[in-house]
Amino acid sequence: MKTITNFIAVFALAAIFTSCNQNDEGGKSGAMASSAAEKVYVSPGEHDEYYAFLSGGYSGNLTVYGLPSGRMLKEIPVFSQFPTNGYGYSEETKDMLKTSFGMVPWGDSHHPDISQTNGEIDGRWIFINENNTPRIARISLETFETEEIIEIPHSAGNHSSSYVTENTEYVVAGTRFSVPYPQQDMPIDEMKGNFRGPLTFIAVGDDGHMEIDFQIDMPGFNYDLSHPGRGESHGWFFFTTYNTEESHTMQEVNASQNDKDFIAAVNWKKISEYVENGGGETMDAEYVHNVFDHDTQTTISTTKNEVLRVDPRDIPGAVYFMPTPKSPHGCDVDPSGEYIIGNGKLSSDLTVHSFSKMLDAIENEEFDGDAYGIPVLNFESTLAGTVKEAGLGPLHTEFDDKGNAYTTFFISSEVVKWKLDTWEVVDRQPSYYSVGHLMISGGNSRKPDGKYMISLNKITKDRYLPTGPELEHSAQLFDISGDKMELLLDFPTHGEPHYAAAIKADKIKENSKKIYRLDENNHKYAAVNESETKMVREGNEVHVYMTTVRSHFAPDNLEGIHVGDKVYFHVTNLEQDFDVPHGFAVIGANTSELLIMPGQTKTITWEPKKPGVWPFYCTDFCSALHQEMQGYIRVSAEGANTPMKWGLDDEYTSN
Ligand code: K7E
């Protein structure tokens, strides 16, 4: 009951804080506004200084923004079908969304993280997790396309994910919900002591290819967030836990009983060696691994059947628990790797653990019992310091290059800047409104870039023109180069941007792919010049090998299709010029339309329902004669004997 009263106190205070912010103007006028405007102004034709990749949250995608302008540059489809380019609909890409539960057309994404080399972001790939049907995706920063998605078996709510280690050795996936491991039918109220919390380590190859290396069989807590060690602590990974109470109902109260939950410190190097030497046991698992093969331009989808389980109790020194107050959410590691910050979301204080003190405490066996056989370290022994009464509802922390940390406070709607080592608060700025994550370029690396910070806010309210009952969430750009944070810009985001990652534009823009080379197109149904176009009938399936070039299709007249046929339009874009895709749409298509990049082949299926002469056309305004980029397909009744005939400009082929 006491806890419940405390809650009410916290939320009452929250209301005061929030309303206080809302009364605040949060805007600028006069000279201040014009200096802020100058700082975000990117003149027409000029490029932004940074790429920022914002999680799409419940959209399942990833959006790309330029900073400091806040201009949205692209939306990259990842875990959801995407009408703009047919991702997840076209024959080539639909298997990217295949899982052991079948095709899942819409997921929710949370934490993008850019690949690293020697602890610095390198701009090769960006990873992002899907929470609902646990998966991790790898997106190429050459093509800005999703190249690979791996499902995480035995996991449920893949939230403490997808952060990478200092050399991208691993990307991790920790289960949010504890579940029977392996899954089985059992009474829910027998959860305690029986459910488990597997943490999955996925090895990343030099070419980016992901394979699950091992799964650590952890106690049945909820694993919320995670961050890698770096520098001295490279080789370790840290995970926050909540619901160490192991309650299964009314968790808003029952999972908030313990004064402290844990941060799990995982020595993955030790476990990796153990596994290399034959440790662990294989267990049954069913999960799907999808890779987009650039050679054939199609998705190769493989179902896997086993995973390697390791019991941390078999590996001395592999895993420890550090008690951390009040249901910690964020788990953040500073650029030096020495400090691990636990953001206890029901606390007003921030707990900072010291990595070196943790090693000493392990050495000196300063334990405070164990949890299911995993040693619990003494709280005081690992404590580096506490940031006192910094705000209400701390969620996430990022760092700059000058020894400062920045923490978001959801309840008091603010970003608080404080000093590492002295733990003193040096600045605070309101956010509009409730802030979740924040992001500093390179904030999860050894070398953060202390120029800009964005706060990613949940509740937009009056910040933009109203657009019905829901507004897009809001990001706010701050200049953090001086002593005080300065708010420069609000810009709308798409979906719910939990976390984001940014990188200097120079690090990737030169590598950005301009075209797919036609001479490297090994798609099974490609026609790489117009002489290869044709229609091929196999029973009631008809494969149309079609090409596009400004401004016609080849063929553009097709006959000999019948109601009851299944027509595959394999459309190759012959253009070898940057930024000239063509579209393809045919009346009554039940799957999708297509957008085909230069040099690529994409396929949709069409099952004509009615006899007639039906048009198809290009949907992307590609030239002055785009509107002429069209054709006809003749559909005869089922059983009619119209011969197949196709051609362009009155030159026909038939069979
Ligand atoms: Cu705090 Cu999903 Cu990272 Cu959102 S989580 S805020």
Ligand code: CUA
């Ligand atoms: Cu091709 Cu419009």
